[in-house]
Amino acid sequence: MTQRNQRHKRPRGLVAIVIYKSLIAGLLAIASVALLLAIQNYQSIDEFANQYVLEGKREIIRFILSKFLSLNPKSLQFSGIFAGVYAVVTAIEAVGLWYEKKWASLLVIALVGISLPLEVWELIKGISPIKLIVFVVNLAIFLYLLFDFKKTKQ
Structure with a gap:
């Protein structure tokens, strides 16, 4: 069996970093998509908050929506794009590290x-x-x- 056919063993620390970076890239991608979709539905979310949440039925939803609605759509768009770019960079880091x-x-x-x-x-x-x-x-x-x-x- 040649050395090429043998399975390459990566250091555990490197594997842990690749897993961490992959998880972060996934979370950033989800955040990016959520933010960009929120921009498209900003008006609907605002109406929902005004009609249902402000009646005091759910404190957690009210808190989240109040934080979300305090941002303007341009900030949401910038954050969504930035999160998407950072997700791609982080995924590239993970792949590059995997191949050492x-x-x-x-x-x-x-x-x-x-x-x-x-x-x-x-x-x-x-x-x-x-x-x-x-x-x-x-x-x-x-x-x-x-x-x-x-x-x-x-």
């Missing part, structure tokens, strides 16, 4: 490295479990790929 491409590692290191100071700023403004988890996961990804990149470069 150096450009993918560099792309993830750069994008996560750029986001880390912003995440620290968000934590300074107020700690929440989600912010903390995202920060720790992104820091772990950054350090893992940075050390792996340096190791393979030598």
Whole structure:
């Protein structure tokens, strides 16, 4: 059996990052589609909120819709497009990492490295479990790929 026929074993850390990036890409794609569909149905959602939700029947729906309706359609459109672009970039990162491409590692290191100071700023403004988890996961990804990149470069 030649070495080519043998199954390539990827490091567990890399597989975990690929799974994480794939999940994030999927969530971003869903968010993008939801936001862009919401723009098309903005008027209907507004009417629904005025007719049913404001009667006080469901507090959670009222809260969500009030946050949603406080945004203007242009902000929703921008957010939907941005989420879609970010979903594509994240999916490209996942595929590149799966095939162990150096450009993918560099792309993830750069994008996560750029986001880390912003995440620290968000934590300074107020700690929440989600912010903390995202920060720790992104820091772990950054350090893992940075050390792996340096190791393979030598």
